[in-house]
Amino acid sequence: MSVRGRIKDFWREQRLFEQRSLAASVVVCVLTLALFSRLVWLQVVQYDHYAELSQGNRVRTEPLPAPRGIIYDRNGTILAENRPAYQxxxxxxxxxxxxxxxxxxxxxxxxxxxxxxxxxxxxxxxxxxxxxxxRLHLNDEEMARFAVHRFEFPGVDIRTRLARYYPQGELAVHALGHVGAISPADLERIDLGEYAGTSTIGKIGIEAAYENVLRGRSGAREILVNARGRSVDKVGALDAQLPVKEGKPGSDLYLTIDLEVQRAAEQAVLNQRAAIVAIDPNNGDVLALVSRPGFDPNLFARGLTRAEFASLNDNPNRPLFNRAVRGVYPPGSTIKPVVALAGLKHAVIAPTDSTFCSGGFSFPNSTHRFRDWRPKGHGNVDMVSAIAQSCDVYFYELANRLGVKRLGDFLGEFGLGQRTGIDIGGEKTGLVPSPEWKRSAFKSRRAQVWFPGETVIMGIGQGYVTSTPLQLAHMAGIVGMRGASFQPRLVRQFRDPTTRKVTPVAPKGLPAPDVGDAKNWDVAIAGMFAVTHGGTASRSAAGAPYSIAGKTGTAQVFSIAQNAKYDESTIGELMRDHAWFVAFAPVEAPKIAVAVLVENGRSGSGVAAPIARLIMDAYLLRKFPAANTTVTAVGDSTEE
Amino acid sequence: MLREEVDSPAQRTFARTVSVLGTFKLDGPLITGLALIAIFGQVVLYSATGGDPQAIVRGSLRLAIGVALMLMLAQTRPGMLRRWTPVLYAVGLVLLIVVDAIGYIGKGAQRWLDLGFVRFQPSEIMKLAVPMMCAWYLRERSLPPDWRTLLVVATIILAPTALTIAQPDLGTGLLILSSGAIVVLLAGLQVRVILALLAAGVGAAVVGWNFLHDYQRQRVLTFLDPQTDPLGAGYHIIQSTIAIGSGGLFGKGYLRGSQGQLEFLPERSTDFIFAVVGEELGLFGALLLILLYLFVVLRALFLASQMRDTYARLLSGSLAALFFVYVFINTGMVSGLLPVVGVPLPLVSYGGTSAVTMLAGFGMLMSLYANRKFAG
Known part of the structure; x- marks a missing residue:
């Protein structure tokens, strides 16, 4: 190391330091400029971008769900309402x-x-x-449990929302339907934006059919949220004065259902597999729509567990199945008055023409015997007594004369084989068979052939012909009204919940069947009047202060072999015949038309007719059976 | 230049103030700059704590301690600081070793030394002790330093740096490193050596990568692309750039910064307080604060260049530069120019002991300036 290196040169070092501190100052200024440029970039050039991000951070759009419309029965009793629930x-x-x-x-x-x-x-x-x-419908204990663990679940919280509640429980469930949690399947067809803040959707029945009316329109408000997502009213000098988009509450509905009549009807068949439809034939108002067994719609509104759903879905009595509009059964003898009208219209028979009933009908050169329900026969019968006694042979003969085409077309004019157009979904058409139908329905050439015998049994409502209870009530109403026909409906008016303004729904008239001479109605009605006055269902109509016209029926569940005897004791319950009764009253000016179906009920007169009577009493007389009484069969044994 | 006649009361007051400051060995412009920053800081801090008056009380108390220490150190006689330098360095080094040992035994990060009545970070001492020690050593050597001198200085710097990074506290470690490095740069290290060291530094960084903790690596990676982890490590930097950017030219208004007030901005009152400035006061507010810092730094560098003693000017210059390094690293980090390292914004960020350290440094600087004529 040199000597010069060891001796400090103060002037040189002074100059060196000054250079270096000048350099440092320059570096400081340059870096400050870099920082300043960065700020200009962020705050001026990219300002819009960051302002938007900041806005997105602090503001959350919170939906204001519209309260779902309340559903009332025709007299203003609440069937579906909204209650606060924790979720x-x-x-x-x-x-x-x-x-x-x-x-x-x-x-x-x-x-x-x-x-x-x-x-x-x-x-x-x-x-x-x-x-x-x-997760819907937390109970108190679950809320407490979550409260303890809340801190472990950022982004999860308990909210109070209005939830659907059905105060009448099972009553009218198959008309009313229910709401349920929005499912993945629902998500595919709805616009989720319209469901903001709503967790449920109408699944079935009125709740589904009128979903768009009941739902209303969600509003929205913007709220100030902090970094943890909590809404804050005011912090620092920031306040929460943010825009609110008003929603619109869902419209209230008034159903045509008369809850008292509905209750009477449900209680009459409480523990059976049965369907009842009662209609006001003057406008199509469905007064009662029963399908038993039923279920509690609150289960669905609350969200049922898989096990709960499975137990309903796997129940052999099928409580979820709406028999009234989706159940198709052979109408049996209930269509005989209409078959009679067809005969009159096409003039293949006159009312007074007498037919001898020997207890069976056979084609010439055939050994096959179409049996009457009464083995020994009814003897000579005219049209009114044939309806009253439900003579099968008379109608075998009549159907044979009419032919399948004319018979089928005429049944169609009474709404059979097509949807009535009732304002809930899922309705079945039933079937009015025809040779054309048979050709398309069967694969094998042999099975495609239409046999004359198939026309014959169509005359008594058996064979391929099927109908829903709703269709038969509708049909009975048309007969009672002498052709005046209205589309069955469940909603009679809407009400705006804010303005209380009521908008009635106009009844929708349907084309009247063409029966030729209007006097023909008198014959058919006389026949049905005779059913309850000396005919098969006399006992059920006994003592009524108003006049009843009706028709019993039995729907075969399986066919009995030739020469065998129908013996209910030897066959299982589920193989027994279904019992039908259709009726209207008062005969002079009908106010109610009813169809009652009791699955495996065996006897139209013994089982179904008393139930129909009870419903008519309830509606026409406001006379209701004591709670928890069920109708027991009256003893007309196993006849029609 | 003195005038016979003082012709206005304002000038008279000014003259008297200057003379009082002189008596206490304080530099008027420097004190004014620091005071303005501190006041600005407390105003911003009130907003950044969500309007918590308690924070202002505690923050001011801490500042008062720093000011007291500054005034005290400003009064020290020349030579005194220099004589105590090796002792301070040695004590700091021992404490660092103790803290590391406790941390090693306790199997966890250890930065604090709990003395029962007070907890403090020995690494904080080192921020001052390292430049002091470097200046002390270089004072006796001819400058620019030769290789042997450099080796010794490197040891002086790297020992506490390594101990601090091992705590682990990467941010403070790098600050200690730069505090020493600045002294060497000011001492006149040749440009070719600087370039050689830079090259070596890059090499060391590559090797050092393997010794970094996962979270430290993550910080670097996240800095390179914050969007890769928007909810995790990148969250801080994304939210702070949103805060600054959305402030625009004039800001959202005092107490009206939604990013800060609604706590989207993490560490809003401590390391990320500059984002609150940018959000609520806008580009102009941020620029005002930066210019205040710039003024203080340039003034301190100017004062250093006026000193005759090598120890005095090396220490003073490095303190001035170090102050700027703090400001730049913090604001650079908050605005997304630099990776996230835990460096507070001097005199503005809430909590910690760094404000005290900074003020103590300025106290020493003013003492050295007051005695600038005494060449060692």
Missing amino acids: LELVPEQVRDLDATLRGLVEIGLFTPDDIDDARRIVRSSRPFDSVPI
Whole structure:
């Protein structure tokens, strides 16, 4: 090391330091300029971008769900309303690990492992900032449990929402339907935006058919949220004066159902497999629509477990099945008055023409005998007594004369084989068979042939012909009204919940059947009047202060071999005949038309007719049976 | 230049103030700059804590301690600081080793030394002790330093740096490293050596990568692309750039920054307080604060260049530069120019002991300036 190196040169070092501190100052200025440029970039050039991001951070759009319309019966009794309920909701964007969160909810017992998939699907299909309900109807104990664990579940919270409640329980469930949690299948057909803040959707019945009316329109408001997603009213000098988009509450509905009549009807068949439809034939108002067994719609509104659903769905009595509009049964003898009208219209028979009933009908050169329900026969019968006694042979003969085409077309004019157009979905058409139908329905050439015998049994409502209880009530009403026909309906008016303005629904008239001479109606009605006055259902009509016209019927569940005797004791319950009764009253100016079907009830006169009487008493006389009494069969044994 | 006649009360007051400051060995412009920053800081801090008056009380108390220490150090006699330098360095080094040992035994990160009545970070001492020690050592050597000198200085710097990074506290470790490096740069390290060291530094960084903790690596990776982890490590930087960017030219208004007030901005009152400035006061507010810092730094560098003693000017210059390094690293990090390292914004960020350290440094600087004529 040199000597010069060891001796400090103060002047040189001074100059060196000054250079270096000048350089440092320059570096400082340059870096400050770089920082300033960065700020200009962020705050001036990219301002719009960041302002938008900031707005997205602080504002959350919160839906204001519209209250669902309230459903009343025709007299203003509440059938469906909204009650506050507590539910668990999740905001997807605030949940870091959805699966872990859902598993955590299972651990604390608020979720079952089965629910995870559904919840995941619903969360995935939601907008990230929307609060999604993942578990409905928490009870107090569950709320307390969640409160303890809340901190473990960021993005999950308990919210109070209005939930659907059906105060009448099972009553009228098959007309009313129910709401249920929006399912993945629903998600594919609805616009989720319209369901903001709503977790349920009408699934079936009125609730589904009038979904768009009942739902209303969700509003929305923007709320100030902090980083943890909590809404805040005011913090610092920020306040929450943000825009609100008003929604519109759903419209209230007044059904045509008369709840008292409905209740009387349901109680009459409480523990049976049965369907009842009562219609006001003057306008198509459905006064009662019963399908038993039923179920509690609140189960669905609340969200039932898989096990609960399975037990309903697998129940052999099929409580979820709406027999009244979806059940198709052979109408049996209930269509005989209409078959009679067809004969009169086409002049193949006169009312007074007498037919001898020996207890069976055979084609010439055939050994096959179409049996009458009364083995020894009815002797000589004219049209009125044939209806009154439900003589099968008379109608075999008549159907044979009419032919399948004319008979089928005429039945169609009374609404058979087609939907009545009732304002709930899922209605079945039933079937009025024809040779054309048979050709398209069967594969084998042999099976496609239409046999004359098939026309013959069509005359007594057996064979391929099927109908729903709704169709038969509709049909009975048309007969009672001498052709005046109205589309059955369940909603009679809407009401705007804010203005209280009521909008009635006009009845929809349908074309009247062409029966030729209007006097022909008198014959058919006289026949049905005779049924309840000396005919098969006399006992059920006994003592009524108003006049009843009706028709019994039996729908064969399986056919009895030739020469065999129908013996109910030897066959299982589910193989027994279904019991039918259709009626209208008062005869002079009908106010109600009824169809009663009791599955495997065996006897139209013994089982179905007393039930119809009870319903007519309820509606016409406001006379109701004491609660919890069921109708027992009157003893007309096993006849029609 | 003195005038016979003082012709206005304002000038008279000014003259008297200057003379009082002189008596206490304080530099008027520097004190004014620091005071303005501190006031600005407390105003912003009130908003950044969500309007918590308690935070202002505690923050001011801490500042008061720093000011007291600054005033005290400003009064020290020349030579005194220099003589105590090796002792301070040695004590700091021992404490660092103790903290590391406790941390090693306790199997966890350890930065604090709990003395029962007070907890403090020995690494904080080192921020001052390292430049002091470097200046002390270089004072006796001829400058620019030769290789042997450099080796010794490197040891002085790297020992506490390594101990701090091992705690692990990467941010403070790098600050200690730069505090020493600045002294060497100011001492006149040749440009070719600087370039050689830079090259070596890049090499060391590659090797050092393997010794970094996962979270430290993550910080670097996240800095390179914050969007890769928007809810995790990138969250801080995304939210702070949103805060600054959405402030625009004039800001959203005092107490009206939604990012800060609604707590989207993490560490809003501590390391990320500059984002609150940018959001609520806009580009102009942020620029005002930056210019105040720039003024303080340039003034301090100017004062350093006026000193005759090598120890004095090396220490003063490095303190001035270090102050700027703090400001730049913090604002650079908050605005997304630099990776996220835990460096507070001097005199503005809430909590920590760094404000005290900074003020103590300025106290020493003013003492050295007051005694600038005494060449060692």
